Amino acid sequence: MSTKVQVQQTTWLASGVVQLVLRHIDGAALPAWEPGAHIGLRLPNGLVRQYSLCGDPADEDGWTVAVLHTPDSRGGSEWIHQRLTAGTVLEVDGPRNNFPLVASSRYLFIAGGIGITPLLPMVRALAEDPARRDRWQLLYCGRSRERMAFLSELAGFGDEHVSVHADDEHGGPCDLAARLATVEPGTTVYCCGPEPLISAVEQAIPDGVELHVERFRLATTDNPVEAGAGVGSGLGTEAESGAFDVVCAGSGARVRVEPDVPVLDALQQAGFDMPFSCREGVCGSCETPVVTGEPDHRDAVLSEAERDSNHSMMVCVSRSHSPELVLDLDETAGR
Numbered sequence: 001m002s003t004k005v006q007v008q009q010t011t012w013l014a015s016g017v018v019q020l021v022l023r024h025i026d027g028a029a030l031p032a033w034e035p036g037a038h039i040g041l042r043l044p045n046g047l048v049r050q051y052s053l054c055g056d057p058a059d060e061d062g063w064t065v066a067v068l069h070t071p072d073s074r075g076g077s078e079w080i081h082q083r084l085t086a087g088t089v090l091e092v093d094g095p096r097n098n099f100p101l102v103a104s105s106r107y108l109f110i111a112g113g114i115g116i117t118p119l120l121p122m123v124r125a126l127a128e129d130p131a132r133r134d135r136w137q138l139l140y141c142g143r144s145r146e147r148m149a150f151l152s153e154l155a156g157f158g159d160e161h162v163s164v165h166a167d168d169e170h171g172g173p174c175d176l177a178a179r180l181a182t183v184e185p186g187t188t189v190y191c192c193g194p195e196p197l198i199s200a201v202e203q204a205i206p207d208g209v210e211l212h213v214e215r216f217r218l219a220t221t222d223n224p225v226e227a228g229a230g231v232g233s234g235l236g237t238e239a240e241s242g243a244f245d246v247v248c249a250g251s252g253a254r255v256r257v258e259p260d261v262p263v264l265d266a267l268q269q270a271g272f273d274m275p276f277s278c279r280e281g282v283c284g285s286c287e288t289p290v291v292t293g294e295p296d297h298r299d300a301v302l303s304e305a306e307r308d309s310n311h312s313m314m315v316c317v318s319r320s321h322s323p324e325l326v327l328d329l330d331e332t333a334g335r
Contacts, residue, residue, distance in 0.1 A: 002042075003031065007088045008062065013149035016069040017114065018081060021055075021062050025089060029060040033095035035121035036214075039063060040093035040277045040285065041080075049076035050283045052118035052192075052214075053095060054150075057125075063092070066149055068114040093277060098284045098301045099214040101125065104188035107136040110176070110201055112193020116140055116150055118214055119192060127157055137161055139179060141197065144168045177204040185209065215282055215300045244320040248272075248329040249291045263315040263325075272329055274315065281317035288315050293325035 005022040013019050024030050038052045055064030069081040101122045109119045119138065126136045138161060142148035145166045154162045165174040180201065183189065185208030191201045192214040205211045242259030246267065257266040264286055267274050277285035281299030289312050297307045299314035306312070315327075 003092045005030075005063070005090055005092050007084060007086050007090065010084070010086055013066055014151075015146045016081075017066055017147070017149045018069070019054075019064060019066045019149075020080070020084070021064050022090070022092065023062055030063055031095060032060070033057055033063075034097055035101045035125050036099035036118050037095040037097040038099075038118070038283065039065065039095050040283065041065075041076075042091040042093065043076060043079055043084075044088075044090075045075060045079050047076050047079065048093070048277045049080075050278055052099075054117040054120045057121060063095075066114065066117050093285065096284050099190075099192075099212065101190075102188060102210075102212070104186075104210070105135065106184060106187045107132075108183055108187055108189045109136065109138040110189065110191040110193070110197070111138065111140045112191075112197035113142050113147065114149070115191075115193030115197070115214075115216075116148070117192075119190060120150055120153075122190065123154075123157065123161070127161075137163070139163050139165065139174065141165045141174050141193070142167070176200045180204045180206060180209075183209050188212065213300075242319070244322065245324045246320075247324060247326045249326050250329070253329075257319070262317065263319065267315065267329070276316055279316045281314045284314065286314055286316045287312050289328035291326040291328055294321040295319070295325065296321045 004025040006025050007020055008023045009021040011019040033053055034057055038050050040048050040050050042048050051065035051067060053063055054066055055062060067077050067080050070077045099118055107126065109123060111119050123136060123138055126132045138154070140148065140154065140162065143166070145151060145164070148164070148166065151164065154164070167173055176197070177200070183206060188210045189201070189205065190212045191198055195215065198213050198215060202211065202213070244257055246255045246257055246263060247253070253270070255266050255270045257263050264274055264276055264279070275285050277283045281301065284301045287301070290310050295310055295313040296319040297313060298317045298319065301314060302312070
């Protein structure tokens with residue numbers, strides 16, 4: 001689903017962080033969303049970039065996102081910070097939600113830098129809910145307060161709910177292991193931020209605590225298979241070589257996927273009109289139903305239970321353990 005919007009307002013929230021308020025180009029109501037959702041901005045330079053919605057879900061007239069300036073990025077944040085102005089018209093994909101707020105007896109939110117954006121609507125929703133307003137805490141980490149957005153709003157929730165850790169004030173990063181050691185069983189932890197923070201949380205999460213994370217990019221590792229650069233698990237010669245076939249369940253069209261070609265690219269080259277955005281397995285735009293076969297899941301969207309079920313896969317990064325994958329694709333494409 002794509003929506004044409006206009007940038008109504010840009011506001012500096014912190015050093016290197018700009019907020020964008022988007023309105024429907026025709027003044028119509030925008031599609032509904034819930035805390036944790038994100039949209040894909042189709043920028044005039046041809047890039048598509050995903051940003052978490054951080055405004056009020058009840059506001060049907062506007063979407064709000066906050067964008068961190070990362071000079072070493074692939075061009076998305078650089079273009080937004082240097083060239084995007086009020087009045088610019090954009091195509092927007094979504095909203096989509098791979099990071100929903102689930103029911104729980106207690107919550108701990110851990111944000112690193114711009115990772116506060118998907119968590120902010122969650123804490124607002126809990127603070128406004130009489131049954132859950134006392135059941136949550138937020139730990140917000142950053143290099144310095146001048147680089148941390150939304151501090152004024154968060155201060156309004158009170159110290160009993162919000163803790164701010166600025167590295168330059170505390171002599172270094174937060175001791176996440178010590179913080180997580182005090183978490184009560186039955187708590188649900190939400191974490192979003194840079195990869196070192198997420199990795200530290202994943203390593204320290206105690207038993208009996210449910211963890212939900214949202215990454216900006218896929219995690220990297222020294223293991224090439226885990227990093228998404230390896231081949232399948234060795235189920236036959238084809239899988240060992242990394243080559244396999246994708247078959248359209250409806251039409252029977254067969255597409256060969258070579259070791260160095262993403263499934264998404266192979267399908268596009270064969271004429272399939274595939275939805276996609278990030279090409280990194282983090283946005284969920286290219287999720288495709290699996291009929292038969294064993295995907296080699298390499299995304300950061302699906303849960304372990306969803307991966308084990310093999311009901312769907314992200315074709316931009318994931319591959320196949322089996323010599324053949326049968327996918328539920330458009331029957332008329334690729335003919």
